[in-house]
Amino acid sequence: MLRRVRLLRQVRLNSNVPGRPNESGDLEKIPKHSNVSSSGSIPPIKTSISNMLAKKKVEYNPEDNKEGVTYEFHAPQSPLEVRSEQIRKSHQASKWRKMLPSLAVGGALIWGFYAYNYFTADKKEAIPDLLLPDRFLPYLVSFKYQVDQDHYLIELTRKNRGSILAPHQQLFDGKRIWSVEIKQPEINIVRNYTPLPLYVAGIDPDTQEPHLRLVTKPEEEGKFVLLVKRYDSGEFSRWLTSRKLLDEVELRGPVVEYKVPYHPLDKFPARPQLQPLLSKIQPDPEYPENIPKPETWAFYAAGTGVLPLLQMLYSPNPPKGFINAYVSLRKESNLPSQLKTLNYFAEKCGRAKFTYLISDNGDRLEAKHVSRPQLPNFSGLMDVKISEEVYRQKLLAQKRQEVKNQIQGARIEERPLQEEDVIPKLDIRLQPQNAFQQFSFFRKQPPQVYPSFAFICGPEGFISYVSGRPNLNNLEQKDTGDLSGLLKDKGWTLSNIKRLI
Ligand SMILES: Cc1cc2nc3c(=O)[nH]c(=O)nc-3n(C[C@H](O)[C@H](O)[C@H](O)COP(=O)(O)OP(=O)(O)OC[C@H]3O[C@@H](n4cnc5c(N)ncnc54)[C@H](O)[C@@H]3O)c2cc1C
Incomplete structure (x- = not known):
C-alpha cells in the first residue's frame, strides 16, 4: 500500500502535472527563492532530491523501535551506549596505568619505613653475634x-637475643x-x-x-x-652491682685467658657436660688404653678467682682429667650454694676434688695443701709412642700370667671354695647408666697421681703468696715474674704453672 502511494507521487512528480503544494508537507519545505516560474507552475524536482526531501530527518534510536523490528546484524548502539563503551574500554586499557600512582605511593612508603629504620636503628642491635672481641655489644x-x-x-642476656640468635x-x-670486658660508659x-x-x-x-640451670x-x-x-672502694664493681633489672650494659669478648694445650684424647669423644641432676650426667666414654692418660691439675683460687675453674668444669667439653681444687674464701656464703652443689656433682663423678678453706674459720692455704708436680702424661709425639709401648708390655705381661695360671690350674682347682667364687660375677654387658655409677662402682678412686699443671687465680696478694708476683710487662704479655711462694718450695717451675690475674 505504502509503496503504491509513493509510486503514484513519483509518477505525478515526474509528469508535468502541477500538484497542489499544500497537499504534501514535503513541498512546503521548498525554499522561497526557489525557481518558481511566473506562470505559478512548479518546475519539476529531480527524483534524487525529492527522495532526500522525503527522508525523515530524525536520528534513529533503537529504543523508539516499538514495533520490535529485528535486524540481521546487531542493532547499532545508541550514542549513550557508544560513549559508555568507550569509557569502559579506556578504563580496561589503562588498568595498570591507573594503579601506577598507588603502587608508587606504596613503594615510597615502604622505602621510607626501611630507610627510617636503617638510619635510626641502633646498628649494634642488628649485629647477629653474641660477642665480638673488638666491638662492644648491648x-x-x-x-x-x-x-x-x-x-x-x-x-x-644479649639484647634482642630472640631475633639475632645464631645457633x-x-x-x-x-x-x-x-x-668478657664490660664498659662503664660514664667514666669510660x-x-x-668471668661468665x-x-x-x-x-x-x-x-x-x-x-x-640456676646449665647452658x-x-x-x-x-645468656650467662x-x-x-x-668492693666499697671499687668504682666499677659498685656501678655494676647497682644496675637494675633491664638496664643495658656493653660487653666485649671473649678475652681468652688460657687455652688448654692439645692432647691426643682430644680426637676422641668429649667428656659429657655436668647436669643439674647427678643421675643425668652421662658416663665418660671409654678411652683407648694405648693413648696417654689425661692430665691431673691443681687449682689454687681465692674468692672470685675460683670462677675460671667453674667455667671450665660446667662448660660442654669439660677437661677429661682430674682437678684438685683449693678454694680460699672469706666466708662460707661467698660462694652460692648452687655452685657448691654442682662442684659436689663433679666430685661424685670423679672429675674434681674441692677443698674449701674459709678464713673466718681460721683456714688458710698452707704448704701441706700443695703437692709436688709430676711430668705431664703428654708433652709430644714421643709420649704417644712410649704409651703404646707401655700398653704392649702390659698386654704381654697379662698373657704371661694367663699361661702361668693354666700351668698351675690343677693346683688351683684343689683349693677350698672362696667367698668371691660364690658371689655371682656381674654381667659383663652391664654398663653404668651415669657418670656417678661409673665412678662409684667401676673406678672407685680418683687417680692417685700428682698434678702436672697448676693454676693460681685470685687477688694479687694471694697470687704472690702462692707463687710470687706475676710480670706481664713485655710485648708478648708473657708472665716472666719469678716463681716463689708455696709452689716454688715444692719444685714447681714457670713452665708448669699459670697465674691468672
Ligand atoms: C680475667 C679477669 C676475670 C675477672 N672475673 C671477675 C669476676 O668474675 N667477678 C669479679 O667480681 N671480679 C672479677 N675480676 C675482677 C674485676 O675485673 C675487677 O678488678 C673488680 O671487680 C674490681 O674492680 P673495681 O673497679 O670495682 O675496683 P678497683 O677500683 O679496681 O679496686 C678497688 C679496690 O679493690 C681492690 N681489689 C680490686 N680487685 C680485687 C680483687 N680481685 N681481689 C681483691 N681486691 C681487689 C683493690 O686493691 C682496691 O683496693 C676479674 C678480673 C680479671 C682480670
Whole structure:
C-alpha cells in the first residue's frame, strides 16, 4: 500500500502535472527563492532530491523501535551506549596505568619505613653475634640477686637475643678460660668478668633465690651468669652491682685467658657436660688404653678467682682429667650454694676434688695443701709412642700370667671354695647408666697421681703468696715474674704453672 502511494507521487512528480503544494508537507519545505516560474507552475524536482526531501530527518534510536523490528546484524548502539563503551574500554586499557600512582605511593612508603629504620636503628642491635672481641655489644641485666653482703649473681642476656640468635654460636667450651670486658660508659673504663654457663630458669617464691640451670643447648646460648664481688672502694664493681633489672650494659669478648694445650684424647669423644641432676650426667666414654692418660691439675683460687675453674668444669667439653681444687674464701656464703652443689656433682663423678678453706674459720692455704708436680702424661709425639709401648708390655705381661695360671690350674682347682667364687660375677654387658655409677662402682678412686699443671687465680696478694708476683710487662704479655711462694718450695717451675690475674 505504502509503496503504491509513493509510486503514484513519483509518477505525478515526474509528469508535468502541477500538484497542489499544500497537499504534501514535503513541498512546503521548498525554499522561497526557489525557481518558481511566473506562470505559478512548479518546475519539476529531480527524483534524487525529492527522495532526500522525503527522508525523515530524525536520528534513529533503537529504543523508539516499538514495533520490535529485528535486524540481521546487531542493532547499532545508541550514542549513550557508544560513549559508555568507550569509557569502559579506556578504563580496561589503562588498568595498570591507573594503579601506577598507588603502587608508587606504596613503594615510597615502604622505602621510607626501611630507610627510617636503617638510619635510626641502633646498628649494634642488628649485629647477629653474641660477642665480638673488638666491638662492644648491648646486653641486658635480666636478673640480679644478692648472694651475701658483697656478692651478687647477675644474669646478662644479649639484647634482642630472640631475633639475632645464631645457633652455631657456642661461647662456652671447657678447652679454654675466657672473660668478657664490660664498659662503664660514664667514666669510660672497662673491667673483666668471668661468665658461667648458667642461666636463671626460675625463682624461689619464698627466698627469691634463683634456680640456676646449665647452658647445655645452643638455643640457651646468649645468656650467662656473673658472680660479682662489690668492693666499697671499687668504682666499677659498685656501678655494676647497682644496675637494675633491664638496664643495658656493653660487653666485649671473649678475652681468652688460657687455652688448654692439645692432647691426643682430644680426637676422641668429649667428656659429657655436668647436669643439674647427678643421675643425668652421662658416663665418660671409654678411652683407648694405648693413648696417654689425661692430665691431673691443681687449682689454687681465692674468692672470685675460683670462677675460671667453674667455667671450665660446667662448660660442654669439660677437661677429661682430674682437678684438685683449693678454694680460699672469706666466708662460707661467698660462694652460692648452687655452685657448691654442682662442684659436689663433679666430685661424685670423679672429675674434681674441692677443698674449701674459709678464713673466718681460721683456714688458710698452707704448704701441706700443695703437692709436688709430676711430668705431664703428654708433652709430644714421643709420649704417644712410649704409651703404646707401655700398653704392649702390659698386654704381654697379662698373657704371661694367663699361661702361668693354666700351668698351675690343677693346683688351683684343689683349693677350698672362696667367698668371691660364690658371689655371682656381674654381667659383663652391664654398663653404668651415669657418670656417678661409673665412678662409684667401676673406678672407685680418683687417680692417685700428682698434678702436672697448676693454676693460681685470685687477688694479687694471694697470687704472690702462692707463687710470687706475676710480670706481664713485655710485648708478648708473657708472665716472666719469678716463681716463689708455696709452689716454688715444692719444685714447681714457670713452665708448669699459670697465674691468672
Ligand atoms: C680475667 C679477669 C676475670 C675477672 N672475673 C671477675 C669476676 O668474675 N667477678 C669479679 O667480681 N671480679 C672479677 N675480676 C675482677 C674485676 O675485673 C675487677 O678488678 C673488680 O671487680 C674490681 O674492680 P673495681 O673497679 O670495682 O675496683 P678497683 O677500683 O679496681 O679496686 C678497688 C679496690 O679493690 C681492690 N681489689 C680490686 N680487685 C680485687 C680483687 N680481685 N681481689 C681483691 N681486691 C681487689 C683493690 O686493691 C682496691 O683496693 C676479674 C678480673 C680479671 C682480670
